[in-house]
Amino acid sequence: MTTLTAPPAGVPTEHTLGRNLPAYRQIMRSRLKTAATYRQNVFFLLAIVVVQIFILRKVWSALYQGQHTVDGLTLHAMLVYLTIANLQNWVFQDPTISMYMYDRIREGQVAFDLVRPAGFVPQMFAHLAGSSFATMLFALCALPLVALAGTLGAPASGSAFLLYLLSFVGGYVITALLTLIVGMVAFWTMEISGLTMLYYLVNQFFAGALVPITLFPGALRVLANLLPFQATTYAPVSIYVGRLTGADAWRAIGVQVVWVVLLTLCATAMWRRALHRVVVQGG
Amino acid sequence: MAPVIRVENVVKEFRKTRRQEGAFGGVRTLFTRQYDTVLAVDGVSFGIEPGELVGYIGPNGAGKSTTIKMMTGILVPTSGTVEVAGVVPWRDRERNAMQIGVVFGQRTQLWWDLPLIESFKLIGKLYRVPQPTYERNLERFVEILDMAEFLDRPVRQLSLGQRMRGDLAASMLYEPRILYLDEPTIGLDVVAKESMRTFIEEMNRDSGTTIVLTTHDLADVERLCSRIILIDHGHVLYDGSVEPLKAKYAPHRVLVVKLAADDTGRVPVIDPSHVRGAEIAEQENGVARIRFVASETPVHDLIAAVNARYPVADLSIVEPDLEGVVRQIYGERVPVG
Numbered sequence: 001m002t003t004l005t006a007p008p009a010g011v012p013t014e015h016t017l018g019r020n021l022p023a024y025r026q027i028m029r030s031r032l033k034t035a036a037t038y039r040q041n042v043f044f045l046l047a048i049v050v051v052q053i054f055i056l057r058k059v060w061s062a063l064y065q066g067q068h069t070v071d072g073l074t075l076h077a078m079l080v081y082l083t084i085a086n087l088q089n090w091v092f093q094d095p096t097i098s099m100y101m102y103d104r105i106r107e108g109q110v111a112f113d114l115v116r117p118a119g120f121v122p123q124m125f126a127h128l129a130g131s132s133f134a135t136m137l138f139a140l141c142a143l144p145l146v147a148l149a150g151t152l153g154a155p156a157s158g159s160a161f162l163l164y165l166l167s168f169v170g171g172y173v174i175t176a177l178l179t180l181i182v183g184m185v186a187f188w189t190m191e192i193s194g195l196t197m198l199y200y201l202v203n204q205f206f207a208g209a210l211v212p213i214t215l216f217p218g219a220l221r222v223l224a225n226l227l228p229f230q231a232t233t234y235a236p237v238s239i240y241v242g243r244l245t246g247a248d249a250w251r252a253i254g255v256q257v258v259w260v261v262l263l264t265l266c267a268t269a270m271w272r273r274a275l276h277r278v279v280v281q282g283g
Numbered sequence: 284m285a286p287v288i289r290v291e292n293v294v295k296e297f298r299k300t301r302r303q304e305g306a307f308g309g310v311r312t313l314f315t316r317q318y319d320t321v322l323a324v325d326g327v328s329f330g331i332e333p334g335e336l337v338g339y340i341g342p343n344g345a346g347k348s349t350t351i352k353m354m355t356g357i358l359v360p361t362s363g364t365v366e367v368a369g370v371v372p373w374r375d376r377e378r379n380a381m382q383i384g385v386v387f388g389q390r391t392q393l394w395w396d397l398p399l400i401e402s403f404k405l406i407g408k409l410y411r412v413p414q415p416t417y418e419r420n421l422e423r424f425v426e427i428l429d430m431a432e433f434l435d436r437p438v439r440q441l442s443l444g445q446r447m448r449g450d451l452a453a454s455m456l457y458e459p460r461i462l463y464l465d466e467p468t469i470g471l472d473v474v475a476k477e478s479m480r481t482f483i484e485e486m487n488r489d490s491g492t493t494i495v496l497t498t499h500d501l502a503d504v505e506r507l508c509s510r511i512i513l514i515d516h517g518h519v520l521y522d523g524s525v526e527p528l529k530a531k532y533a534p535h536r537v538l539v540v541k542l543a544a545d546d547t548g549r550v551p552v553i554d555p556s557h558v559r560g561a562e563i564a565e566q567e568n569g570v571a572r573i574r575f576v577a578s579e580t581p582v583h584d585l586i587a588a589v590n591a592r593y594p595v596a597d598l599s600i601v602e603p604d605l606e607g608v609v610r611q612i613y614g615e616r617v618p619v620g
Contacts (some may be wrong), residue, residue, distance in 0.1 A: 030405055057478075111390070115380050115385050117409060279357065
C-alpha cells in the first residue's frame with residue numbers, strides 16, 4: 001500500500017474551493033429545485049415540529065405554575081426559547097442529505113464523485129446548504145402558524161440579535177458537519193437508519209430543544225456541555241432570549257469555533273479513511 | 284506516438300473478510316480478522332494510443348471493470364502503475380477528472396429528481412466549461428442522440444435508453460480527451476444501441492477522443508473497435524486487431540449450397556470426395572454446409588467444383604463472427620482456482 005501519498009479528493013485546498021464555487025452554487029440551486037418538487041413532504045415534517053412546539057408550550061406553562069421565573073427566565077422568555085429552539089433545530093436537522101449520501105454510497109454512485117474535479121465532502125456540503133436554505137424558506141413561510149402554536153418574541157436586544165445571527169451560523173456549520181459525519185458512516189455499515197434515529201434523539205435532547213441544558217441535573221449537564229449539540233441550538237437561542245449575554249455569549253461563540261475546527265478535522269479524517277476503504281478495498 | 288494510456292503490470296488484490304460458519308457465525312465474523320484474498324487483476328499491461336477506440340472484453344468476473352476502475356482512479360492497484368495523459372489517476376484526482384469521461388452502464392451520474400437539462404448544467408459548471416462551448420456541445424449532442432423530446436423530463440421518468448443517452452452526453456459535455464465506457468449498451472433495445480454507437484463513433488472520429496469500451500455485446504466491438512484486448516482470470520489473452528483473432532480462433536468459413544432438383548426430379552447429395560480441401564459439416568433437405576479454411580482452399584475453386592457436378596439453386600458464404608470466436612476462447616480456457 002504505497003500509493004496513497006497525495007491528498008485525497010475531498011480535502012479542499014483554498015485554491016480548488018474558489019475554482020469550484022460556481023459548481024457549488026449550481027448544486028445549491030438544483031437542491032432548491034429538488035426541495036420544491038418534494039414540498040408536500042416538507043409540510044408534513046413541518047406539522048410535526050409545530051405540534052411539538054404546541055405541546056412544549058402547554059407542558060412548560062403548566063410547569064411554571066404561576067412562578068415568575070425559573071432559572072432566571074420568565075415564562076414568556078422560556079416559551080420564546082422553546083419555540084425558536086425547536087424551529088431552528090428543525091431547519092438544521094435535515095435528513096435529506098444524509099439519506100442522499102447513504103443511497104449514493106450503498107449504490108456505488110460514489111464512484112462518480114471520485115472522478116469529479118470537486119471533492120466529495122465539499123460537494124455534499126453544497127447539497128446540504130441548498131437543502132437547508134429551502135427548509136429555511138419553508139420555515140419562514142410557516143412563521144405565522146408557529147407563532148400561533150408557540151410563542152414568538154423579539155430578541156432581548158439589538159446586540160443580542162447580532163450575536164444570535166453570528167451564533168446561528170456557527171450552530172449551522174456544526175450541525176452540517178455532524179450530518180456529514182453521520183452520513184459517512186454508511187461507508188462502513190450497510191444500514192444507517194438506526195444510527196440516524198439515535199442521532200436525532202440524542203441531538204434533540206442534548207441540544208436543549210426540549211429542556212434548556214442549564215436545567216439538566218448535575219452529571220447530565222456536564223455531559224451536555226462536553227458534547228457539540230448544545231452549541232447548535234442552546235447557545236444561539238440563549239443569546240437570542242438574553243440568557244447568555246456579553247462575555248458569556250462570546251465564550252459560547254468561541255466554543256462553537258472550537259467545535260467547527262474539531263469536527264472539520266474529524267470529517268476530513270473520516271473521509272480519508274472512507275476513501276482508502278473505497279479505493280483500496282473496493283468498497 | 285506515445286501512448287496516452289499506459290497500464291503497466293497492474294495487479295489488484297481484494298481482501299474479503301472470511302465468514303465464520305456455524306453457531307453465532309455472523310457475530311464471530313464481526314470480531315475475527317481472517318481474510319480471503321481474491322486476485323481480480325493479475326499483471327495486466329497495455330498501452331493505448333491517442334485516438335484509438337479499444338474494445339476491452341472478457342467474461343463476467345474476468346477483471347474488466349476492476350481494470351477500468353484503476354484507469355479512472357476509482358481503485359488503486361495493489362502493485363503496478365497506470366498513467367493517463369501524464370497523470371497517475373489516483374494521485375492527481377482533479378487533473379485526472381478534467382480529462383476523462385466515464386459512463387457506467389449499470390449506474391447513472393444524472394440527478395434523479397430533476398429534469399435532464401439540470402444535470403447537464405451542473406456538469407457544465409463542475410467541469411468549468413465556457414458557456415459557448417457548453418451550448419455548442421449540448422446542441423450537437425441533443426441532435427445526435429435525439430434528446431430534444433425528453434430534455435425537460437425528470438431523469439427518474441426516463442426509459443433506460445433515454446437515460447443512457449443522457450449519461451453518454453453528460454460524459455462528453457466537457458470534451459474529455461479520454462472516454463471510458465463500461466457496458467454502455469447493456470439492456471438497451473436495437474434503436475437505442477444504434478444511437479449510442481453512432482455517437483461513440485462520431486466522438487472518436489470527429490473529436491479524436493480516445494475511447495476504451497467494455498461490453499458483452501460483441502456487435503458493439505465489431506462495429507466500433509479497431510483493436511480489442513481480451514482478458515480472462517485477470518490476464519490479457521489477446522491484444523490486437525479483430526481480424527487476426529478471427530483468423531487464429533475461427534479460420535473456417537462456411538459455403539452454404541442449396542441444390543436444385545436434377546433431370547430425374549431428385550435433389551442430389553454432394554459426395555465428400557468432390558469437395559477437396561473442405562469438409563461437409565451438414566447436409567439436409569438439399570442444403571449443404573461446407574466448412575473450409577479460406578487461406579488453404581480458394582473459395583472460387585470450391586464453388587467451381589460444386590457447380591461442375593451439381594445443379595446449384597443458391598450459394599452463400601458465412602463469415603465467422605466475433606461471438607463465435609470468443610465463445611471458442613472461453614470454451615477452451617482452463618478454470619483456475
